[in-house]
Amino acid sequence: MWIIGLALIASTAIASGAEEEVANANSRLLDNILSYVDTEVNACDDYFGHACGKYAKKHLEDSFSEIVSMVDHKVNQDLLTLMLELEQRAQQPDFDATSVEAKVWSFYRTCRNASIDSRSGRSYLTFVPPDEGLTWPQLTRPAGRAWPKDRFKWLQTLARLHRYGDVNILMTVFIKSWPNNSSDYVMDFSMPSLEEREKRLMPFMETMQVLGILGVPRASAFALTKKLKSLETALINLIDEDDDDTDGQHMTVRQLQRRTGADWQKFVELLLGEDISPEFRVNVQSLGYFKALVRLLDEKDPGVVASYMMTRLMLYLWQETMDSPEPIECIKDVRRTMNLAANLLYKERFLSSAGHLHRQSASVVQLFDQLRRQFLRIVQRNRLRLSRSQRGMIRRKVNDMVLNIGNMPQHIDQRRFVSQHYASLDVSATTLDYSRSHLKLLEFRTRQLMEKLKHSPHRANEYFYIADSMTAMSSSAFYMFRQNVIVIPYGLLQEPVFLPDSHDVFRFSLLGFILAHELMHAFDGLGVRYDAQGNLSEMGQQIGSSSQFEAGLECFNHNETDYLNERVADIDGIRLAYEAYFGGGAEESPQNRTRPDFTTMPMERLFFLNLAQFFCGNGDSSNFVEHDADRVRLKQTLTNFAAFNEAFNCPTQRATERCQLW
Ligand SMILES: *[C@@H]1O[C@H](CO)[C@@H](O)[C@H](O)[C@H]1NC(C)=O
Ligand SMILES: *[C@@H]1O[C@H](CO)[C@@H](O)[C@H](O)[C@H]1NC(C)=O
Ligand SMILES: *[C@@H]1O[C@H](CO)[C@@H](O)[C@H](O)[C@H]1NC(C)=O
Ligand SMILES: *[C@@H]1O[C@H](CO)[C@@H](O)[C@H](O)[C@H]1NC(C)=O
Ligand SMILES: *[C@@H]1O[C@H](CO)[C@@H](O)[C@H](O)[C@H]1NC(C)=O
Ligand SMILES: *[C@@H]1O[C@H](CO)[C@@H](O)[C@H](O)[C@H]1NC(C)=O
Ligand SMILES: [Zn+2]
Numbered sequence: 001m002w003i004i005g006l007a008l009i010a011s012t013a014i015a016s017g018a019e020e021e022v023a024n025a026n027s028r029l030l031d032n033i034l035s036y037v038d039t040e041v042n043a044c045d046d047y048f049g050h051a052c053g054k055y056a057k058k059h060l061e062d063s064f065s066e067i068v069s070m071v072d073h074k075v076n077q078d079l080l081t082l083m084l085e086l087e088q089r090a091q092q093p094d095f096d097a098t099s100v101e102a103k104v105w106s107f108y109r110t111c112r113n114a115s116i117d118s119r120s121g122r123s124y125l126t127f128v129p130p131d132e133g134l135t136w137p138q139l140t141r142p143a144g145r146a147w148p149k150d151r152f153k154w155l156q157t158l159a160r161l162h163r164y165g166d167v168n169i170l171m172t173v174f175i176k177s178w179p180n181n182s183s184d185y186v187m188d189f190s191m192p193s194l195e196e197r198e199k200r201l202m203p204f205m206e207t208m209q210v211l212g213i214l215g216v217p218r219a220s221a222f223a224l225t226k227k228l229k230s231l232e233t234a235l236i237n238l239i240d241e242d243d244d245d246t247d248g249q250h251m252t253v254r255q256l257q258r259r260t261g262a263d264w265q266k267f268v269e270l271l272l273g274e275d276i277s278p279e280f281r282v283n284v285q286s287l288g289y290f291k292a293l294v295r296l297l298d299e300k301d302p303g304v305v306a307s308y309m310m311t312r313l314m315l316y317l318w319q320e321t322m323d324s325p326e327p328i329e330c331i332k333d334v335r336r337t338m339n340l341a342a343n344l345l346y347k348e349r350f351l352s353s354a355g356h357l358h359r360q361s362a363s364v365v366q367l368f369d370q371l372r373r374q375f376l377r378i379v380q381r382n383r384l385r386l387s388r389s390q391r392g393m394i395r396r397k398v399n400d401m402v403l404n405i406g407n408m409p410q411h412i413d414q415r416r417f418v419s420q421h422y423a424s425l426d427v428s429a430t431t432l433d434y435s436r437s438h439l440k441l442l443e444f445r446t447r448q449l450m451e452k453l454k455h456s457p458h459r460a461n462e463y464f465y466i467a468d469s470m471t472a473m474s475s476s477a478f479y480m481f482r483q484n485v486i487v488i489p490y491g492l493l494q495e496p497v498f499l500p501d502s503h504d505v506f507r508f509s510l511l512g513f514i515l516a517h518e519l520m521h522a523f524d525g526l527g528v529r530y531d532a533q534g535n536l537s538e539m540g541q542q543i544g545s546s547s548q549f550e551a552g553l554e555c556f557n558h559n560e561t562d563y564l565n566e567r568v569a570d571i572d573g574i575r576l577a578y579e580a581y582f583g584g585g586a587e588e589s590p591q592n593r594t595r596p597d598f599t600t601m602p603m604e605r606l607f608f609l610n611l612a613q614f615f616c617g618n619g620d621s622s623n624f625v626e627h628d629a630d631r632v633r634l635k636q637t638l639t640n641f642a643a644f645n646e647a648f649n650c651p652t653q654r655a656t657e658r659c660q661l662w
Contacts, residue, residue, distance in 0.1 A: 052616035066617030363500035
């Protein structure tokens with residue numbers, strides 16, 4: 001079916017002519033930009049209001065709230081089309097049941113058609129018992145029979161629960177690389193994060209309701225809730241008491257066992273699903289917390305400890321699912337739990353045809369090279385007064401930086417790689433049991449993360465980021481400072497973010513800015529401390545602690561922000577993108593600055609209006625995670641930027657200076 005569709009699209013493209021298509025694309029982009037502009041609002045007083053003023057009205061009915069969620073929505077719609085095609089293909093006799101398609105289709109189908117009952121908390125809990133042959137207290141049958149509490153080993157149960165991901169129960173387990181060697185991984189234990197309210201148990205009444213849903217009899221829910229709350233308070237106190245601020249201690253599980261009195265070897269074995277030696281090394285942050293934790297839990301009533309862990313597990317699992325059989329929600333479920341597969345299928349179906357992806361990638365790489373070259377010129381100007389060898393380190397780092405398009409291993413047979421990746425995953429849909437399939441996928445992802453302990457994914461070409469659920473569902477670009485890699489999700493390679501053949505002023509001002517922002521993260525307050533290979537570097541530390549660098553950071557923080565490095569990436573990033581486009585001679589910067597024929601608007605204005613597309617939105621403030629709100633970001637990004645003031649004839653405020661780091 002879809003082959004016919006493609007042929008149609010291809011032939012219309014040829015018929016209308018490439019030139020005309022480019023002209024159309026430019027006009028479309030321009031029209032879209034102008035449709036958000038509110039001319040009643042003065043650009044100098046309130047640029048967000050000016051450039052984005054009509055966004056809310058235009059998108060009142062839409063399920064997305066800004067440009068990245070908009071392209072995400074398009075990705076989801078496309079994947080939905082793919083699912084309809086898979087439904088047809090799955091009925092053909094030659095459909096390969098072991099293929100990536102079959103696995104994706106199987107989970108999607110389970111999500112769509114599984115019974116409500118198989119999504120319930122109680123269903124999840126039957127698949128994740130506290131131990132083999134042991135049920136959770138409230139699920140013990142026949143009801144009224146005593147729960148065999150002496151069979152409950154809390155540390156072993158804890159290991160079983162941590163197999164489902166970053167569950168944040170009683171502790172955090174990460175696989176991380178050493179600061180001094182980015183390809184040397186270790187299992188890291190730290191305290192759970194209970195600082196933010198959302199990470200704790202819910203308020204009293206809601207927790208009681210949750211217990212009810214999970215089958216705790218009404219008569220005992222009140223008393224149990226009280227005990228769970230008090231256990232969590234005790235944990236929070238342990239965390240508060242801990243004043244260990246070191247990077248942790250490297251030790252063997254045998255040593256950890258001796259110092260805490262708990263069986264950590266068994267814990268790691270259950271977590272990894274294989275035997276380890278007592279000399280297995282872990283990194284333990286806040287050893288004091290772990291000693292106190294063992295003491296605390298050994299004393300508590302096992303039934304309460306079990307119920308606490310069970311409740312926390314369910315809160316985590318509910319966060320990890322869209323919990324809906326609606327097609328679009330099931331697509332999101334697929335993206336968040338089978339990210340690599342979703343990326344591959346999206347690429348093959350929607351990008352690879354007729355050399356489309358190749359053209360896109362070449363255009364992105366060319367754009368990035370321009371930014372890279374401009375950054376080298378900035379380093380050459382040497383505002384930070386770096387020594388020759390320090391500049392050498394910075395140059396090496398920007399030269400070695402790798403673009404990863406689509407969060408896929410690059411330059412290898414991707415289909416083969418992805419098939420092998422999922423080879424051991426069995427999610428057949430015969431039983432249509434949602435919780436069972438979901439748990440399998442979560443467990444699978446954790447296992448893949450743990451694999452890093454055995455072999456380093458840094459091996460050239462095989463690198464991709466095993467994304468957490470939120471990252472996996474989003475088309476936001478990100479920089480991985482331990483890999484020196486910028487990840488550009490496929491979703492960004494489409495209108496209105498990016499069209500490879502559009503005018504350069506569009507390319508540089510939006511995706512160019514996004515790339516420049518990510519590039520600058522390599523040289524912000526944190527990134528600069530790591531070298532080209534992602535290793536903590538003596539020289540990088542010196543640069544980061546120099547008085548010029550610190551003064552630069554301080555300037556950015558005059559208007560205080562919790563996200564200083566984001567501000568660095570925004571402010572130095574816009575300058576980088578702007579200079580890469582407008583600066584330099586024709587010979588060092590081949591970009592097209594020819595006045596376009598689709599508008600009479602000055603190029604500089606067009607540049608800043610298209611930049612604003614990244615920030616325009618109508619989401620509420622809770623949408624902004626680890627960043628300032630978009631309105632604040634746009635303002636901070638452009639305040640006192642001379643080129644912006646000129647473009648819009650804004651008066652310069654002499655009282656305040658433009659901050660600049662590099
Ligand atoms: C779900 O079940 C219905 C009815 O049995 C069937 O028609 C439909 O194709 C199924 N949908 C999927 C996605 O499997
Ligand atoms: C890196 O750090 C670890 C832990 O601090 C140490 O054991 C190791 O020797 C260091 N390696 C190098 C190459 O400096
Ligand atoms: C830095 O990291 C690379 C790649 O991860 C590693 O191979 C190398 O040994 C490290 N260098 C040092 C000096 O530790
Ligand atoms: C870094 O770690 C890798 C993987 O464990 C190892 O092969 C390499 O020798 C290490 N490099 C240094 C400098 O220690
Ligand atoms: C530069 O842009 C102009 C206006 O859009 C276009 O006519 C011209 O062909 C472009 N030049 C190059 C070298 O791409
Ligand atoms: C800081 O920025 C916010 C938002 O842009 C603005 O409302 C506020 O006036 C600024 N404060 C200072 C001291 O510049
Ligand atoms: Zn950022």
